Amino acid sequence: MRHQRSFRHLLMINALLAAGLIWTLLVVPGPFTANADAAMQYRSSRSNDPPIQAVTGVGNASARQRKQMIDRLTEIEKKIEEISKALTTGSIVVKIANVEELAIDYGRLADVIQSRK
Numbered sequence: 001m002r003h004q005r006s007f008r009h010l011l012m013i014n015a016l017l018a019a020g021l022i023w024t025l026l027v028v029p030g031p032f033t034a035n036a037d038a039a040m041q042y043r044s045s046r047s048n049d050p051p052i053q054a055v056t057g058v059g060n061a062s063a064r065q066r067k068q069m070i071d072r073l074t075e076i077e078k079k080i081e082e083i084s085k086a087l088t089t090g091s092i093v094v095k096i097a098n099v100e101e102l103a104i105d106y107g108r109l110a111d112v113i114q115s116r117k
Contacts, residue, residue: 086092096102
């Protein structure tokens with residue numbers, strides 16, 4: 001009997017705390033309604049070099065990321081041009097060292113062709 005009373009008391013305290021929380025969320029304006037403001041962004045097309053605030057601040061992180069992506073794409077483009085130049089000039093030499101391992105099993109190939117018809 002004593003355990004049932006203490007359980008009822010705990011349930012009542014729990015219900016009161018839940019009601020208080022709901023009241024706080026729905027009625028009382030509090031820290032949940034605070035506004036967040038974004039940092040100012042540097043947007044100028046007049047100079048080539050942005051000010052130090054634009055380079056180090058949060059407001060222009062997208063511009064820094066875009067610059068990094070462009071730099072990396074430029075590096076990739078240079079490497080692809082080098083590979084393309086090597087392929088077109090014919091300076092690449094291909095040497096096959098294991099010709100005996102590349103032999104074709106013509107009997108098995110014929111069986112596969114026959115089974116596909």
